[in-house]
Amino acid sequence: MISTRGAHDVAERAAREHYGKLLAYLASRCGDVHAAEDALADAFAAAIACWPASGVPRAPAAWLLVAARNRLFDDCRKRQRTERVRERLSAAGRTAERELERDGVLEDERLAMLFTCAHPAIAADVRAPLMMQVVLGLDAARIASAFLIRPEAMSQRLVRAKRKIADAGIPLRVPDVADMPARLDAVLAAIYAAFADAWHDPAASDPRTRGLAAETLWLGRMVVEACPEEPEAMGLLALMLHADARKDARRDAAGAYVPLDEQDVARWNAAQIDEAEALLRRAAGARRIGRFQLEAAIQSAHTARRRRGSADWRAIVALYDELLRVTASPVVALNRAVAIGRAFGPPRGLGALAAIAADPRLENYQPYWAARADLMLRAGKDLEARTAFERALGLTNDPAVRAYLGARLDAVARARAL
Amino acid sequence: MEYVLLLHDDEKRWSVMPEEQFRRETGAYAAYTDALREAGALVSGNPLQPTATATIVSIDADGKTNVLDGPYAETKEQLGGYYVIDVADLDAAIAWAARCPCAATGTVEIRPVADLTIPA
Structure with a gap:
């Protein structure tokens, strides 16, 4: 006998672990994602109701699958779905029960x-x-x-x-x-x-x-x-691995925001970076460049800081040039301007930024104002930097970034006052 | 699943078409119809007379029957024919629609036939 709370926790864990898999399994058998969702939701509700009295079953996922399948049967009857769908569901249910009972693995x-x-x-x-x-x-x-x-x-x-x-x-x-x-x-x-x-959502403050x-x-x-032959699929995985490898370094011990070029490289996940680099090399073998490979290559150039103490900014600029050609995205143009500022000095970075300043899509885009503030500051234009920091501060929804921008704004204000 | 392929094309194109081209294009439709039949996918299909032959009927709130000459609305492309096909899924229907000669000269709209079986 377990508590309602305990049953709820087990059901919720089973939900998180198995939801996508159970839903895909049921939906691919009945051809109706919506009906499968409803059936699965009912199965979870039934689990929370039954398990406190009956105990948590040995294979919670199998229990949920069978309950959801039975519910789909009822649904089929009510809505007069074809005999074919019912047969497929029935066969699928039997195989699934066997698979789950045997080794807990369901055909994905x-x-x-x-x-x-x-x-x-x-x-x-x-x-x-x-x-x-x-x-x-x-x-x-x-x-x-x-x-x-x-x-x-x-x-x-x-x-x-x-x-x-x-x-x-x-x-x-x-x-x-x-x-x-x-x-x-x-x-x-x-x-x-x-x-x-x-x-x-780096702090993963939202449990969902x-x-x-x-x-x-x-x-x-x-x-x-x-x-396995698709370079862009590898490029995307490499990009995500690179970004994810830095997740622990994005906040310091106190939870404060740390910008990329001030992150402690020792806190980057070296194994994940190596995996990303290997993927990127494999992708390059196909000789079909694309958006995700380019973005992953930019991440790769940032990790050069592990070996030589600074990112390879000239390589980053060249990669952004190509990426901008492929995507024509204002966000890419913004990142390119930042990279130009680092590679060739703040005045040239500000020049590149001026070229996109009129784009209405950047008007309320917080990273644009933060990048502008940083470039202005580096160029010695404190007054403009201050205005841009204020704008960025008003546009962020991340408390850690708000604190970081607030601190930089204070620093500029203090420097001016001296 | 049953799908209806609705063939929309510019009917003016057909009315001014030289005879040789007309033979070629209708030949393509005949070959397409045969291919559907060979594959066991064809339920039925027909070309339609031009929209100039259309008659619109409706009954108004007072119960009066209104009969109007001509198509419902002037559009660039008109419904010029249809096929009813029976295939496994939408991907198969898309593959057949893409092979239809009309897909190259106009557009083919795929509509699944609604299943209105009444519970026993």
Whole structure:
């Protein structure tokens, strides 16, 4: 006999560990992501209700799967789904029970699920959110905040996309070789969006995103394994490994923000960096450069500081030139200006920044104002630096970054007063 | 699953087409129809008469039947034919739609047929 609280904890742990896998397994059998989600939610509710009295089953995931499958059966009956779907579910349930009882491993359909989410018949702007919900198990409100959309609007889009998968008969499987390249781009873009979301929450203060970086890394590994000839898949994994290798160094012992070029390189994860470098070399062998390989190469040039004490800023500028050509992104142009400032001096950095200052997409973009403040300060223009620091301070939503910018603003103000 | 392929094309193109090209294009449709049949995917399919032959019928709030001549709305492309196909999933339907001659000259809209089986 365990407490309700205990059962709740076990069910919740099972939910986090198995959600994506269970959902992908059920959905690929019945062809309806939405119905599978509802069934799984009911199974979790039933677990919390039953386990305090009956005890936690030996294989919690198997229990949840069977409960969800039974619920899907009822649903099939009610909605008169075809005999074919019912047969497939029944067979799938039996195999799954056996697999889980035997070694706790369930056939993994999450890769198929990723490709379904990135299907060309699904609107491009809902693909990443859909993956985050059905493969990573994030809730709509959390996804909405990552994509700066109202939660209700996000919920509606997700529901519409899932309805389309079921009603239009979008298959839940990995595409053929012929369709792979185009479909892969969409998958990689969505994984990167999920990773970037986790990256903006370094302290993992939100328990729902804890482990999200690890999950997206895992998705990246899965895609590389499935598509070993695709350099951009390797590039994305290398990029994520590089960024993740620095996660412990992004905050000091007191939790304060530490900018990249002041981070203690001893706190970078050397094994992960080595793995990223090896991936990048393997990707280069294919001689097909792309956005993710370039971004990973920039990260790689930053890690040169481990060996020679400073990042290879000239190499970084050259890589940003190429990346800007490929993406035409204002954020890339901003980072390029920062790199130019480091490689060739603050005046040239400010020159590059001036070229993009009029872009309305940067007007309320905190990193733009922080970069501008830093360049102004380095160029000796304290007054402009102060104004830019103030603007950046007003635009950040990260307490650690706010504290860091506040401290730098104070320093400028004090220097002026002297 | 059953899907309807709705073929939208510029019907003016067909009305001014030289005879040789007309034979070539209709030949392509015949070959496509045969391929669908060979694959066991064809349920039915037909070209439609031009929109000039269309008649619009509706019944208004007073119960009066209105009959109007002509198409519902003027558009650049018009519904010019359809196929009903039975294939495994949307990917298969997309593959067949892409092979349809209309995909090269106009657009093909894929619509899944709704399953309205009434519970026993």
